[in-house]
Amino acid sequence: ETLSSGDERTARPRNGKAREKTLTMETLNPQVKAVEYAVRGPIVIKAGEIERILQEGGKKPFTEVIKANIGDAHAMGQQPITFLRQVVALCTFPELLDSPSFPEDAKRRAQRILQGCGGRSLGSYSASQGVDCIRQDIAAYIEQRDQGVPSNWENIFLTTGASDGIVSILRLLVSGEGRARTGVMIPIPQYPLYSAAIAELGAVQVNYYLDEDNCWALDVHELHRAYQAAKQHCQPRVLCIINPGNPTGQVQSKKCIEDVLHFAYEENLFVMADEVYQENVYAPDCEFHSFKKVLYEMGPEYFNSVELASFHSTSKGYTGECGFRGGFMEIVNLDPEVKAQLVKLLSVRLCPPVAGQAAMDVIVNPPQPDEPSFAQFHKEKASVLGALADKAKLTEQILSAVPGIKCNPVQGAMYAFPQIFIPPRAVEEAKALGMQPDMLYCLRLLEETGICVVPGSGFGQREGTYHFRYVYLNFLDGSRMILGSSSHSNAKV
Amino acid sequence: ETLSSGDERTARPRNGKAREKTLTMETLNPQVKAVEYAVRGPIVIKAGEIERILQEGGKKPFTEVIKANIGDAHAMGQQPITFLRQVVALCTFPELLDSPSFPEDAKRRAQRILQGCGGRSLGSYSASQGVDCIRQDIAAYIEQRDQGVPSNWENIFLTTGASDGIVSILRLLVSGEGRARTGVMIPIPQYPLYSAAIAELGAVQVNYYLDEDNCWALDVHELHRAYQAAKQHCQPRVLCIINPGNPTGQVQSKKCIEDVLHFAYEENLFVMADEVYQENVYAPDCEFHSFKKVLYEMGPEYFNSVELASFHSTSKGYTGECGFRGGFMEIVNLDPEVKAQLVKLLSVRLCPPVAGQAAMDVIVNPPQPDEPSFAQFHKEKASVLGALADKAKLTEQILSAVPGIKCNPVQGAMYAFPQIFIPPRAVEEAKALGMQPDMLYCLRLLEETGICVVPGSGFGQREGTYHFRYVYLNFLDGSRMILGSSSHSNAKV
Incomplete structure (x- = not known):
């Protein structure tokens, strides 16, 4: 006696034989x-x-x-940065605020973060975009990093690691069917989060190849080639960049970034700049240039129009705090209605982990020269x-x-x-x-x-x-x- | 001079006029x-x-x-549970392990958790399923809760709050087109995470109504009605239950759970049991019965076949630690190949926040009667x-x-x-x-x-x-x- 034939998913058990499974490799979501x-x-x-x-x-x-x-x-x-862990421990167990073994600057950071939390507790949900004062600290950090280029804290979103932000933005951008389906341009080699998210969302992966013979540089002619080829079967709408590069470890020159942004402007592409390694530049002749700063320097026609999302993380840099799943994204020139949709989408998952938000705050608001933890930090x-x-x-x-x-x-x-x-x-x-x-x-x-x-x-x-x-x-x-x-x-x- | 007409997405800027946006309400992902x-x-x-x-x-x-x-x-x-915060603070800043102001049982918990972390640091990524020893503690907790019903720690997955687990499982289950598209049965009223995830994934929402005149009880006849009606236009494959209920606050009787599981068995439905309020039962004539325990008591034919995922969280219960985004799911009878696919899918996001995992560990492994923190806890x-x-x-x-x-x-x-x-x-x-x-x-x-x-x-x-x-x-x-x-x-x- 066997299961009834035909549609397995409606098969009923017979005589105590094992029921067919509902979820099998045959019925699994093909995008997964x-x-x-x-x-x-x-x-x-x-x-x-x-x-x-x-x-x-x-x-x-x-x-x-x-x-x-x-x-x-x-x-x-690698050892954790002491000051970061002190601040997060103080936020976690505020009785330590009375302990003489914690420095005053760590206590001040912790008190400021807790004042931004409901009930002054890391255990409250934050707003879906993150704790307001942390978003403000991030905007101030970006302005300093970019030598005065303005950053509006309302464009900052805390995320669960950078991955979460990247997938959220891609999710907004995927639409259309057939030749109108969204194409996402990614470097090859790439960090496989991108190909995974593209597969999961059913978007079209558009490969552009980094130039191995030229130290993995991004050549804008290759972007043009990839774009034109992709136009035959999809609608390329997103350009992803990883700078400094993962897995390739290169650092993009300012000229190269300008070329890329000009291309994105011309072809109306949404730019996603994965800048999680912005602190990790070692070669003496290289420097990190943020996409946003370069966009600003290209003039208002560019700075007021190119849609750009930049991603950062607690997991890399000098902190290496992967387990806290902290991160943020800054989004410029996003349509206000779309931004409201993004907030709605993020609100379904309630909020990023608040301890990770606190860790992010330390990175963007480290000890200052007149503070006791400055030297050790x-x-x-x-x-x-x-x-x-x-x-x-x-x-x-x-x-x-x-x-x-x-x-x-x-x-x-x-x-x-x-x-x-x-x-x-x-x-x-x-x-x-x-x-x-x-x-x-x-x-x-x-x-x-x-x-x-x-x-x-x-x-x-x-x-x-x-x-x-x-x-x-x-x-x-x-x-x-x-x-x-x-x-x-x-x-x- | 205006933008070139036709396809807005390929329009190019002219004479300094603002470029069309790439991402607008018209081009936004319709599922978002x-x-x-x-x-x-x-x-x-x-x-x-x-x-x-x-x-x-x-x-x-x-x-x-x-x-x-x-x-x-x-x-x-609501105030945090002291012991939970002590353990998480100790994990965050292990120098506190030398402090006489923390109790020994909290230190033991923290040391055990840190031993399960790479480099003994909360800052390492855990395995995608979570820290092994925490998964083992959860399995032991479930066995105790369910009076000996076996729980295999390899079926336990830590999650970023319960929401993350729920969406991950739904993601696996969505497939097919037209009348073969996956239908997801949800209670009405429901917690809107369900309808949001169903919309985002493009599945078909199948409503079954709770009986307001009978204290929001779940009536199995209503499940039959909803299922049969839905079969006309989709393939119902998933049955979601929230017990105790959100937003309705009812607690399901054991008899009702049996009826529901029998129905799921007969109709080959994957059962998702949202049990995040399992500690929150107040009415003297009510008791929490886990779906898994009831399934076990229905006999091996049921216990060895019905695919069931149960969800729990640090956010509710008596801890209310929402901001830590801790949670877990236990999955039984999942096809082994599908389980490997689930691990793969979760690995793209690397791991749930490790501090949240530590908080979850305290909930499932609280102080014992012979330990110093027992009375206060x-x-x-x-x-x-x-x-x-x-x-x-x-x-x-x-x-x-x-x-x-x-x-x-x-x-x-x-x-x-x-x-x-x-x-x-x-x-x-x-x-x-x-x-x-x-x-x-x-x-x-x-x-x-x-x-x-x-x-x-x-x-x-x-x-x-x-x-x-x-x-x-x-x-x-x-x-x-x-x-x-x-x-x-x-x-x-």
Whole structure:
């Protein structure tokens, strides 16, 4: 006796046989099925399995797995900034405001944040856009960062990490069917949040390729090419930029940003500037320029018309506070009615985590020279950023020294995206296993050295080239990388 | 000189004229446009305006606005549970682990949580499903709550508040086109997260009506009626239940839950049980029964087949920690491949806020009788729940005493959903203003008394009936409600 045939979803149980499931791979939302997110994909699952084997006393050619797959600073041993944690702890447990072991400037920050919270508690919902005084602090920070370019706090929205803001803005922008469907231009290589969100929302992904031969620069001619090609089958309406780049670690020049903004102006594109690595610039000849500041300097015709959303986060920079899920976005030139729709949409999820909002506030309102925590704060900040700069340099050197690997200069962010040359026989082997060649490479690297990196195919790359993303938050990786490579190099870190 | 005509989205600027916007109400995602969320809707915006007028010294018939629109306990003056805040503060600033002013049991909790975090820091990303040891604590809590019904920690997912979990599960379930499109059965009245998520995902909302004449009970015959009617135009695949009820405050009987689960079994529906008010049961003749426990007691044929997701939160109960955005879901009988897809989907957003996860851990792993914080914890918990029970009773009494208002017994949650009788002339007046009659009522109530409640039309109600949702976290409301009503009653609180 079996289930009634026909439509499985209406099948009824018979004689105690197991009921068909309602939710199967066949009935699953196809847009969910289409989502890919390599940063936590099969390599990372495999790394977890190896970690368990090691914990249970199993033998491997190494004693620990090095997770170079994700920009998770504290997990790699980076210490939190003391002042930030003091402020958040004071907000969490206000009885500590009476404790002599907390500095006065931390107490002042905490009291100000709590005054912005309902019932003076982190446990209240904030407004959907975030706590007003934190939004005001963010606007003041942006004005200072951008040397006086005005920022209106009512255009600031706190978010649950930057990811939440990015997906919310994309959600607004997806509409139309067939050739009128929204196309979203993203860099290749990209951070796979973008491709995942585009798949989930059913938008059209429009790839523009960064120029690997030119240190992963964005070439505006490539934007034109990608745009014109996409116009044949969709309506490109959004241009996403990641600067400094993830996974590519490049920092865009001011001239390049101007070109991009001019292109967006001409083609009427909504610009999404992912600027979460704005503090992470290490190369001496590079500087962070915000898209908003460059837009301002292009004159009022541009500054008053190009729709721009910029994203920031507590997770990167020198704080690395990923777990707090803090972030914000600034949105300029958004249609006021659309802005009301955005507030409505965000209000359904009530508010971003308030402890994360408090952490964000410390980043935009750090201790001032006349305050007691100033010296320690800046010492800690400089130490983190200095170590990251050293690691960026070392990563570039070590990867360049490994035969079969070619690495561009690492200018910023937390990543290198070296090209790897995979012999044709290895490519054949991977294909026989139904696997991308760089996936096979990364699996082997993990199994032989314990280093966990994400294959370039998870970020996108030009056909026939192979890469991996290497997160250089950890110092130990260089020597193992060389040991694990097919080379005979004796270089050590 | 004007913009070129034709397709606005490709119009180019001419002679310095303002460029057309890319994102307008015309190009906005229509599914976003369709979203409604009354809990933070026009009444609440109006309340904010009145608050500003009062702050600036303006005159109103009252001195403060009472926000009875949202279950935001701390904003209404409820105090946090000391032990919970101690644990989260210790996790946030581990130097406090050396402080003699924190109790040992709070330190033990914090150390355990930190051991589950990468780099022993709340600032690390957790696994997408949450911190393992917190998931284990949750499973142990559920087993105890359900008197031994087994709970597997690998079926527990931490979430960003319950809302995040609910939307994630709905996202999996939406598929098909036309008559095969997923129908989602929701109670009317409902918490508007459901209708908002259904609109955003483009699913089909299938209403079943709770029985107001029978204390808002769920009648399984009404489920059958709604299901059969919906089958004509969609494929109902999901049944959402809110127990204890929001906005209706009823508590479902065990018999009723059995009937519902039998119906879901027969019709192959995925059951989503919103059980965030499981600690908020006040009526002496009522008890909380989890859907999972009842399913277990119905026997293995049911327990091993009905797909069930249950949701919980730090925001309600006796903790009221809304701002931490903590929550979890337990999912049983989910197809293993679909579960992997869910993990993938959640991984795109990286992880729920870790401080919220820590708060959740305290709720499921409170001080034990032999621990130093036991007495204070239970005193605080009893005080909050006792006050809520008193307010529930008082709310029912006061609302019943107001002419023109009829209120069912308030058995649980934090809400009453009284029916209001609006005279035909007022209904006409509202219609002339293009407004729902209950919206007009609530606006008038706000303007005359400062009490901010949400009209029933934001939750759904039977055609021709009018209600509002009243959140009874605040004691002050009764007398004003009566003063503000059109009656001549002299009742006072």
